Amino acid sequence: MSSPTASTEKSILGLKERLRAKIKRCGPMSFYDWMKAALYDEREGYYCHADRIRQGRHGDYRTAPETSPLFARTFAGYFSKLFADLKWPASFTILEAGAGGGEFAHGVLSSLKADAPEVFTVSNYVIDEVSASARDRVAQRLSEFSDRVSFQRFSEIETSVEAGIIFSNEVIDALPVNRVVMRNEKLRQFYVGLNDLNFVWVEDELEKNVAEYCARVGLTLSEGQIAEINLDAEKFVAHCGRLIRSGFVVTVDYGAERRDLLTSPDRHGGTLRAFRRHQMIDDILAAPGEQDLTTTIDWTQIEDAGNRVGLRVLRLERLDNFLLSEGLLDRLAEVTCRVSDSAEAARLSASSRELILPTGMAAAFQVMVQEKVCD
Secondary structure, three states: OOOOOHHHHHHHOOHHHHHHHHHHHHOOEEHHHHHHHHHHOOOOOOOOOOOOOOEOOOOOEOOHHHHOHHHHHHHHHHHHHHHHHOOOOOOEEEEEEOOOOOHHHHHHHHHHHHHOHHHHOOEEEEEEOOOHHHHHHHHHHOHHHOOOEEEOOHHHOOOOEOOEEEEEEOOHHHOOOEEEEEEOOEEEEEEEEEEOOEEEEEEEOOOHHHHHHHHHHOOOOOOOOEEEEOHHHHHHHHHHHHHEOOEEEEEEEOEEOHHHHHHOHHHOOOOOEEEEOOEEEOOOOOOOOOOEEEOOEEHHHHHHHHHOOOEEEEEEEEHHHHHHHOOHHHHHHHHHHHOOOHHHHHHHHHHHHHHHOOOOHHHHOEEEEEEEOOO
């Protein structure tokens, strides 16, 4: 019997086995490539696996849109203000990168339809979602808005958005990264190798693109300090700047200015984390495809990348403060007045606390708003 072809072998082997086989064949691989496969392998990547529940009580993490419907409702009101700032364009595009379960899209469209019909009637909602199964679920959730919702991979969009918004929530923190460490006054890069069947860290010379980035930003670390290099974040922002002709890029994520990232004692070992069932996992490399991997983003990098493509920062503030300033409490009062079920009103009130209290989940996130002005 003939041996299986490479494609047949790929279909038989699981993700762990395929990564091990590649390392055995080619030597240690960059952590960027390993993390990209762990999260985005088309069949078994964490974000692509059809049967995995990632969000919510039974998943690995929670997001603000699913925590409270007031998150999307408040942003819908803010989007209406941005629409007015654009001088009431005849066509308005909202492009959401990484729609998850579709809670945000549904909340925004429902709110615009009810509260700002003049915006809703000219709006098109474009969703970028890497998982085919997630796209199917979102399409079902948004079936009532099927006439104005479409799905398209963000990286493949080439037609400029004349007027609109690009929105993302916890997308940049999930992009694959490189990792570097200072050893004997020299930056070294982390790769992933094998010890028997276990994935292990291996240090080697910097790849060219990583070295160029470190030189460009003048990256200086103390001995033994680790930092993440998120080159895909720059590509994402650059594409936003090229794609949108007149409008705004609204990014919700958890991050810090570069100076704070590099000087905080708590981040001496970097910010890479793994989560499963709402618990932090110590062994980052243990289970590719089975646990969420995330890093704290560098807001300085996002701002600089935006400046290079004509995006200027209008706002950067904590998410809880942003939501309060954009009227979340007013929207809570409006919604609870319409709800006849006292238990439902209590649930809405309780969920809103996560978005506005200093100890709630929103306090750990920030919002950056960048504006692109048509030349």
